[in-house]
Amino acid sequence: MNGQERLAQQSKAWLITALFDLLVEQPYETITVKQIAEQAQLSRRTFYRAFRDKDDLLDAYNHEVGQRYLNALQQIAPQKMVFKDVLTYFFEFWWQERKQLRLLMEQGLFGRMLAKITPMANEIYRVFPAPWHIAGSPTETAYIMSFAVGGFWNVLSQWLVKDQPESPAEMATLLMAGLQRLGETSD
Structure with a gap:
């Protein structure tokens, strides 16, 4: 450069x-x-x-932070990680952006970020082929990734608006415990 x-x-x-x-x-x-x-x-x-305008500027931030997350995931060896490690990593990454995310949430702009990040979900799946990812048709994979991204973003939006949010490690533990209980009750 x-x-x-x-x-x-x-x-x-x-x-x-x-x-x-x-x-x-x-x-x-x-x-x-x-x-x-x-x-x-x-x-x-x-x-x-x-x-072009302030919307373009905001979209550039949304794209840039999504790209940083994608780049950071590429540095991880997914075959050596358990799902709780990924959850911890997810919460630690977004914890670093919490001030900006909270402002976006307070201003009703968080959905714009989600709209920029969601198309990256398939790219995340491609570069981060973790052992717990499903194997299915491209359509099935796209829907499951959209479902997961939406769920994670809803958790972020509830977590980071709190006055005293839990730590990233606590969030990973809470979510992991909840998902395990959900799996136990679905039989």
Whole structure:
């Protein structure tokens, strides 16, 4: 990456940070591109070189964080992990994003993130072929992955809005215990 590309990446990061700083103070609907650029100490021209509008900026964050999660999963050896390890990893990753996620939830923008992340579910399944994943038709796999993603995101939305959320390890333990009980009662 050359210097100009690094500067463009840094500008995008500053603009994303500026958007979240503004979300603390006011509703998303009232935030303007001018405010975002000023908060980032950049020109509107710089903003428009990177993004069409503030929705594009928010979508870029959603895509970027989803891509970071996907990249992080690729670093794990799934054949050596048990399902509880994956749950712990899931909660630890999103715990790092909890301030941004909470703002998105409070502003009614969390669904936008889910819409960006859900299509990545099949990619996650492809790059992270864990032993507990189902083997089935592409249609069956797509539905099961959508079901799982939706479930995980609903858990995130209940967990991170709490004033005192449980730790990632506690969440993994709670969810694992609940899933085990669910499996026991389905016979």
